[in-house]
Amino acid sequence: MENKDLNSPGYEIPDDIKGSVSITSIDRIYNWGRRSSIWPLMFGLACCAIEMICTAASRYDFSRFGMEVMRPSPRQADMMLVSGTVTKKMAPTIVRLYNQMPEPKYVVAMGACASGGGPFKEGYSVVSGVDKLIPVDVYIPGCPPTPQALINGLIKLQELIDTQSIKKVRWYQKGELAAVPIPILGPDLIYQRDIPAISDAKKEA
Amino acid sequence: MVTPAQAPTLDLVTRFPEGVVADEREGYEGYLVAADKLVEVATALRDEFGFDYLSSVSGVDYIAEEMLEVVYHAYKTIGGPGLVFKVQVARKKAEVPSLMDVYPGVDFQEREAWDLMGINFLGHPDLRRILLWEGFEGHPLRKDWKEAYYEADVKPFKSRWPEGNFFRSEEKATYQANVQYPDKFDPEKWVPEGEDALYGALAKYEDVDNTGLKTDHITINLGPQHPSTHGVFRIATILDGETIVSLKPVMGYLHRNHEKIGERNTYLQNMPFTDRLDYLSSMSNNFGYALAVEKLMNIEVPERAEYIRVIMAEMTRVQNHLFAIGMFLNDIGAFFTPSLYAIEERELVLDIFEIVSGSRMMCNYFRFGGLARDLPAGSLEMIKGLAFERLPRRVDEMDRFLSDNEILRSRCVGQGVLSAEDAIKYAAAGPMLRASGVPYDIRRADPYSIYDRFDFDVAVRYNGDIYDRYIIRMDEIRQSLRIIQQAVEQIPEGPIQTGKPQYQVRVPAGEAYGRVEGPKGELGFYVVSDGKPNPYRYHVRAPSFINLTAFGPMCTGLKIADVVAVLGSIDIVLGETDR
Numbered sequence A: 001m002e003n004k005d006l007n008s009p010g011y012e013i014p015d016d017i018k019g020s021v022s023i024t025s026i027d028r029i030y031n032w033g034r035r036s037s038i039w040p041l042m043f044g045l046a047c048c049a050i051e052m053i054c055t056a057a058s059r060y061d062f063s064r065f066g067m068e069v070m071r072p073s074p075r076q077a078d079m080m081l082v083s084g085t086v087t088k089k090m091a092p093t094i095v096r097l098y099n100q101m102p103e104p105k106y107v108v109a110m111g112a113c114a115s116g117g118g119p120f121k122e123g124y125s126v127v128s129g130v131d132k133l134i135p136v137d138v139y140i141p142g143c144p145p146t147p148q149a150l151i152n153g154l155i156k157l158q159e160l161i162d163t164q165s166i167k168k169v170r171w172y173q174k175g176e177l178a179a180v181p182i183p184i185l186g187p188d189l190i191y192q193r194d195i196p197a198i199s200d201a202k203k204e205a
Numbered sequence B: 001m002v003t004p005a006q007a008p009t010l011d012l013v014t015r016f017p018e019g020v021v022a023d024e025r026e027g028y029e030g031y032l033v034a035a036d037k038l039v040e041v042a043t044a045l046r047d048e049f050g051f052d053y054l055s056s057v058s059g060v061d062y063i064a065e066e067m068l069e070v071v072y073h074a075y076k077t078i079g080g081p082g083l084v085f086k087v088q089v090a091r092k093k094a095e096v097p098s099l100m101d102v103y104p105g106v107d108f109q110e111r112e113a114w115d116l117m118g119i120n121f122l123g124h125p126d127l128r129r130i131l132l133w134e135g136f137e138g139h140p141l142r143k144d145w146k147e148a149y150y151e152a153d154v155k156p157f158k159s160r161w162p163e164g165n166f167f168r169s170e171e172k173a174t175y176q177a178n179v180q181y182p183d184k185f186d187p188e189k190w191v192p193e194g195e196d197a198l199y200g201a202l203a204k205y206e207d208v209d210n211t212g213l214k215t216d217h218i219t220i221n222l223g224p225q226h227p228s229t230h231g232v233f234r235i236a237t238i239l240d241g242e243t244i245v246s247l248k249p250v251m252g253y254l255h256r257n258h259e260k261i262g263e264r265n266t267y268l269q270n271m272p273f274t275d276r277l278d279y280l281s282s283m284s285n286n287f288g289y290a291l292a293v294e295k296l297m298n299i300e301v302p303e304r305a306e307y308i309r310v311i312m313a314e315m316t317r318v319q320n321h322l323f324a325i326g327m328f329l330n331d332i333g334a335f336f337t338p339s340l341y342a343i344e345e346r347e348l349v350l351d352i353f354e355i356v357s358g359s360r361m362m363c364n365y366f367r368f369g370g371l372a373r374d375l376p377a378g379s380l381e382m383i384k385g386l387a388f389e390r391l392p393r394r395v396d397e398m399d400r401f402l403s404d405n406e407i408l409r410s411r412c413v414g415q416g417v418l419s420a421e422d423a424i425k426y427a428a429a430g431p432m433l434r435a436s437g438v439p440y441d442i443r444r445a446d447p448y449s450i451y452d453r454f455d456f457d458v459a460v461r462y463n464g465d466i467y468d469r470y471i472i473r474m475d476e477i478r479q480s481l482r483i484i485q486q487a488v489e490q491i492p493e494g495p496i497q498t499g500k501p502q503y504q505v506r507v508p509a510g511e512a513y514g515r516v517e518g519p520k521g522e523l524g525f526y527v528v529s530d531g532k533p534n535p536y537r538y539h540v541r542a543p544s545f546i547n548l549t550a551f552g553p554m555c556t557g558l559k560i561a562d563v564v565a566v567l568g569s570i571d572i573v574l575g576e577t578d579r
């Protein structure tokens, strides 16, 4: 966001205090602060993670967008960058990590695998896209997405943050936010929402 | 070309008149060994014939013959061609004696064959699933096992062709997802298997206590989400204070059914999938797979293409080792600054990959009998600039700044030692083997492509500790640059493809094992063809996976903080470890 967008009061500010007074809305300043310091979870899944590391390194350098503070602990992270293939064996861990992240939190699906299973979609051990498990805010196509594409995706996320209003965001509503149920590793991956259907199928058989 | 895997002086049939016969199927080689003789024959191979290095174990499901076959590839660490021997058992009673006592390097490979093929290795001390989880239903690489999204046995799928009636697999599958459950499965009554097997295996260690103090041992898990595990790798360990008494790697968190997909694809369709094995070194992976299939097809590669292949493979080694060094220093605490320097140089190599192949990482550049396209104008000059000017200086600079660092040395010298005998025993490969003092490099020991034309030294170090595994990568970068320098000077003009480029290659029936010295070690592709457009069996000998066999023994007795240093010095890539 440009500085002038942040500070466009619609009121006349007297000339002598123009340099030291800003008038803006809560939403703008709140979103400006959040969008300029998105801390990603340090978490690489597969090939896409290498491009994520390259994007963090000096040539592409996503610290230009305030994102260089990669957090190894989900408790300190704002954004989960799902950089690679989500396998069934990894699925419970990913959901658990997501649940451990404090609100506000965002999920970016980087690459074909995280977005929809990618080249491995048909396989027995792969979840076809991380959105089967947790809600996704931005999808970035590519296999792997180039650093430019990744940065474009991250800018899209910043634009999404700009549109949010403090009155409507889910983490300021009344009541507890429900955790995402963790899938179970059984004879195959079991999504908890499917358990009644699986039991019914058994009874019919 | 790959040399034939048959030693001329060896006569295994005379030595073992009972229980060993030559494999006489058309296109096959090696020996068939009776299951009850296997351990005896393997012991003789190791002790009498000098095949001290068992590199690869592959299972094959010959469903029409109602039999499973286990294929072993053995080599001599003094060099020379290898030896193939096989065991055949009935599908219904798939039991093969384990070779753990003869070649402990088969540990993970036998577990993999059990997990994916359902071959029971009798006498294996810890036969658990390795890539999937305990409790998974079935053995997915068996030919009669079908996944939830199953469409047809082989590609291209008729349902999508030629009209291209594409549908989303989810629409057809029950539960709208890639899952399926056995008939009698009732999730409400079912008790999860959990990880008792893992912790049970972990707890089998000798409790030596020489302090006289009785202390509790604690179990610690590291990963699968941990910044120092290079991806989704998990380590389960038991500690006595800070000292490791038992350690087991847990993998499979990135198991992407590479081999099942590989058997469904056509030969050429597999090429881009090999990119995604060791995703740092896609060119080398292409190389290994192309060699295996070319060996089956029995075709030659034009001169110019051979040179370009070598240049690209060595560039891959350079950038892989740069990355490995950077990430290793990350692990021991020099957080990100050395990596930034390493990645800066790596980017320049990636630029070349992008120019020649169109992609930075997933190059998909090799074709059977040649390459996808010739070098574009100007790229050779870029390569020359890197190989003669920039990279040698930068590597020296990194070496000067990093290698004598006090902290680096005190954390690495003399720690995590792997002796030469152990390295061979555990089938360690690549820099890990050579840092332990075994000068085994396939480019010299069993030359493929045109490596016999270049003047270079096999990098070798003798202490086998973490420091040597770090410094040997610097040595190897320098040797690779030497090879590139010679290759760019000698490269001839000419075609880059034998015959016309084809989407559908004709591959005669038979088997082939193509192996290259990848940046991480011996990367082998075992391909079985039945003459159809798709490989019948496609198995990858993944160096990152097999190098981990020695990881547990190497860490025992070390402090917990050294585990990440040891792991970093092995240099694994999870895409290849878990496939």
Ligand code: SF4
Binding pocket: A046, A047, A048, A083, A084, A085, A110, A111, A112, A113, A114, A118, A119, A142, A143, A144, A145, B276
């Ligand atoms: S999208 Fe491509 S590059 Fe990314 S994880 Fe999947 S296979 Fe690897």
